[in-house]
Amino acid sequence: MGFGVRIAPGVRISASSRGIRAGIGPRAARVHIGSGRTTFSSGVGPFTYYTSAGGSRRSTSSGGRASLSALERQARAVERAEEIAEVHRVEQALVTLHLEHFEPAARPVLPAPPPPNPGKVARALRAEERAGIPWWHVRARRQSRRRAAERTPGAVSQQHTVALAQHASAQAEIDGQWARLLANHPDTVIAALEAAFEDNASPAAPIDCAGVTATVVVLFGTPKAVPERKPATTPSGRPTLHKRTKTERNQLYAAALGSTVLATVREALAVAPGLKEIRVLVVRKDPAAPSPEEYLTAVYAGRFPRDWIDRLNWPRLDPAEQLLLAPDALLRRRGSAGEIAPLDLTAERDLNSVLTQLRQSL
Numbered sequence: 001m002g003f004g005v006r007i008a009p010g011v012r013i014s015a016s017s018r019g020i021r022a023g024i025g026p027r028a029a030r031v032h033i034g035s036g037r038t039t040f041s042s043g044v045g046p047f048t049y050y051t052s053a054g055g056s057r058r059s060t061s062s063g064g065r066a067s068l069s070a071l072e073r074q075a076r077a078v079e080r081a082e083e084i085a086e087v088h089r090v091e092q093a094l095v096t097l098h099l100e101h102f103e104p105a106a107r108p109v110l111p112a113p114p115p116p117n118p119g120k121v122a123r124a125l126r127a128e129e130r131a132g133i134p135w136w137h138v139r140a141r142r143q144s145r146r147r148a149a150e151r152t153p154g155a156v157s158q159q160h161t162v163a164l165a166q167h168a169s170a171q172a173e174i175d176g177q178w179a180r181l182l183a184n185h186p187d188t189v190i191a192a193l194e195a196a197f198e199d200n201a202s203p204a205a206p207i208d209c210a211g212v213t214a215t216v217v218v219l220f221g222t223p224k225a226v227p228e229r230k231p232a233t234t235p236s237g238r239p240t241l242h243k244r245t246k247t248e249r250n251q252l253y254a255a256a257l258g259s260t261v262l263a264t265v266r267e268a269l270a271v272a273p274g275l276k277e278i279r280v281l282v283v284r285k286d287p288a289a290p291s292p293e294e295y296l297t298a299v300y301a302g303r304f305p306r307d308w309i310d311r312l313n314w315p316r317l318d319p320a321e322q323l324l325l326a327p328d329a330l331l332r333r334r335g336s337a338g339e340i341a342p343l344d345l346t347a348e349r350d351l352n353s354v355l356t357q358l359r360q361s362l
Helices: 062-095 118-129 140-184 186-197 247-270 306-310 319-325 350-359
Strands: 003-008 009-017 021-024 030-034 039-044 045-052 055-060 204-209 211-219 229-233 240-241 277-285 296-305 330-336 338-339
Touching: 003 240, 039 350, 055 330, 062 229, 062 240, 062 247, 118 140, 140 186, 140 204, 186 247, 211 247, 247 277, 247 306, 247 319, 247 330, 247 338, 277 350, 296 306, 296 338
Parallel strands: 211 277
Antiparallel strands: 003 009, 009 021, 021 030, 030 039, 039 045, 045 055, 204 211, 229 240, 277 296, 330 338
C-alpha cells in the first residue's frame, strides 16, 4: 500500500513499501528518482511508456484496449452494413425497372411570345435616330428623340406581329410532327423511340415500325450481372450476406430480364401513343462463347399489346412470370437450376433474320 502527493507543479512524491520516489516533470516527459532505478516515462492518453537502464516496457490501460476493440468492431460493422446495403440496392435496381412511371406523350404547345418591351424598343430607336449627330447639336438631338418616340408604338406592334408569326410557324411544324407520330409514320416513331431509349440501363433500339406495331431489340447482360451474394441474417438475427445458389441467381436473372423488357415496352408505348403493340427481341453477348455464332444470341422474344399492358397490376406482378404470359413468348430454360439458354430461331424466319443482321453489324 502507498500514497502520492504533488508538492509543486511538475513534482510528485510517492511512498510505498519499496521506499520513497520522486517524479519530476510533466506527464509527457517525467523522470523518476529515489529508491530503485532511475526511470523515464512518457504518457499521452491511455498509453504510458517506461524506460530505464534495465530495459523498457509498455503499459496500456485496459480502458484503452477496450476502446480500440470497440472502435474496430464498430468500423467492421459499418463496413458490413454498407456492403449489405449496396447488394440490396443493386438487387432492387435490377427487378424494379418496370415500376417506373413513364409520362404519356402529349401534343407539345409552345408558349406564346411575350409582347416587346416598349422601353427597350424606344432606347434602340433613339440610338438609331441620333446616330451621327454630334453631342453639341442639342436641337438636332432633341428632334431625334421626338422622332424615336413617334416611331415606338408602331415598332412595338410590328415586332409583336413578327414574333407571333414565327411562333405560329414553329407550332405548325410541331403539330405536323405530332400528327405523324400519331399516324405511326415509321421515321417519326423510330426517332422518338431512339431518343427515349438513350438513357436506358440496358441498350435498346427500334428496328422497325409497321402499321401499329414497332419492333425493339434489347441488349441484356449475362447472369454475371447478378450479385453473387444476397442479404441474409445470422442465427442470432444479425444482418449478413450469403452466397446465392445457382437456382437463386437464375431466378433473379429472369426477374431482372422481365423487369427490363416490361420497362422498355412501357416506355415505348408512352412515347408513341399511336402504337398498339411492341414486339421485343432480347439478345446478349457472351465473350466466353465457344464459337462466333454463339457470341450474340437471342434469349427472349415476345409480343406486348397495349391493351394487355394496360390491364397488368404493376405493383404486384412477377416480371419473370410476365415474360411467359406475353403473347407469342419464346423463352428457354434448362437444367434443374433454370438457366436461361439461347433460343433456337430456326423456325422463326423473321426473328432469325433480325438476329443474323445484328451479328453481321458487329
